[in-house]
């Protein structure tokens with residue numbers, strides 16, 4: 001596996017508990033990756049930690065293994081909390097903690113939006129050992145519950161900000177402050193920040209972190225030791241596509257002999273685009289699911305479940321799916337729309353080529369996207385190559401007719417169901433544009 005450093009020893013050498021080494025082995029995880037090798041001993045020493053490493057390089061175990069090791073020395077009460085930006089990522093991390101700690105009867109609570117507040121409050125009252133939460137929902141509990149529910153938070157030993165860079169943006173400022181305000185003071189807990197894109201905001205915390213009497217913060221960026229910011233096994237290509245034929249190109253690529261069996265995530269910038277593409281491709285007999293913020297949580301969960309199980313081969317998603325999701329089978333990421341933030345490209349493309357596997361990212365480039373692509377290339381320090389697998393204009397023209405017809409059907413159905421109206425109402429309620 002490419003991302004495991006050579007001669008890295010094993011988890012026992014890093015002082016990970018024996019029971020956990022066995023649990024990791026049963027998941028075929030035997031050799032620590034570079035970020036795990038660097039951070040696990042430092043976290044076990046009691047130091048705060050900022051860990052920066054590429055997508056798919058094993059950051060979750062880099063923070064989970066030392067926390068679980070320490071917890072197992074005295075497995076009582078609320079021990080650690082992981083905050084993460086999206087519900088699906090929180091679910092995934094909670095599942096990982098549960099799987100790793102099952103032999104130790106671990107209790108993990110998932111506190112995310114879109115699920116029953118009452119059930120979550122009952123879970124919290126049972127004093128779970130670990131909480132994996134999205135900031136908004138945890139802040140809600142903190143502001144609306146008594147000590148019996150959230151009092152245990154004051155005794156937590158660890159705070160993890162996973163995808164720290166995004167949690168430190170304005171979107172999360174208020175909720176994050178509420179969450180952190182309910183924890184022990186910074187000097188009495190260990191603070192662990194992890195991300196694939198270390199931003200200036202994350203770096204600033206490094207300087208602000210010094211606390212008298214506390215061991216020095218450990219900061220580690222694997223990226224600094226590598227000139228390219230994306231996995232080596234990720235192939236990056238671009239394709240110039242006029243706006244009016246984007247759907248036809250997408251359909252043609254997804255059904256071409258090179259990709260007609262590939263598991264793919266198609267990233268779009270807006271929920272309405274996700275909905276149009278899902279309906280259009282479904283009409284054209286592609287096994288497709290979608291994931292965006294305008295779907296009820298149950299549908300979001302079902303979609304992801306179908307995609308993970310390969311019942312759906314293609315997932316059309318907004319950036320709710322760009323962070324952290326670990327689906328080893330994904331072979332292709334299509335940037336159907338290009339994001340204005342180059343770091344978003346890194347996270348989106350990072351849904352493939354994980355843990356040393358091969359993967360491919362294609363960017364659809366319209367006239368107005370050229371400067372965005374240049375910014376991405378500068379950020380990742382790599383030039384994209386031209387995508388050449390599907391270029392026959394006669395074939396595209398042929399696809400165009402049936403794709404256009406399917407799209408027209410989709411738009412009519414959406415109008416009938418007032419999809420746009422629902423979206424506008426929700427956006428107004430949220431006071432912001434949602435993804």
Ligand SMILES: Nc1ncnc2c1ncn2[C@@H]1O[C@H](COP(=O)(O)OP(=O)(O)OP(=O)(O)O)[C@@H](O)[C@H]1O
Nearest residue numbers: 029031032033055056057058059060196324326355
């Ligand atoms: N030491 C290891 N050996 C083999 N596989 C590993 C190892 N550590 C982690 N993995 C696997 O690698 C995959 C990616 O790990 P993980 O999801 O933690 O990546 P990440 O660095 O957090 O990525 P992202 O930045 O996208 O969130 C997971 O399937 C995980 O089980």
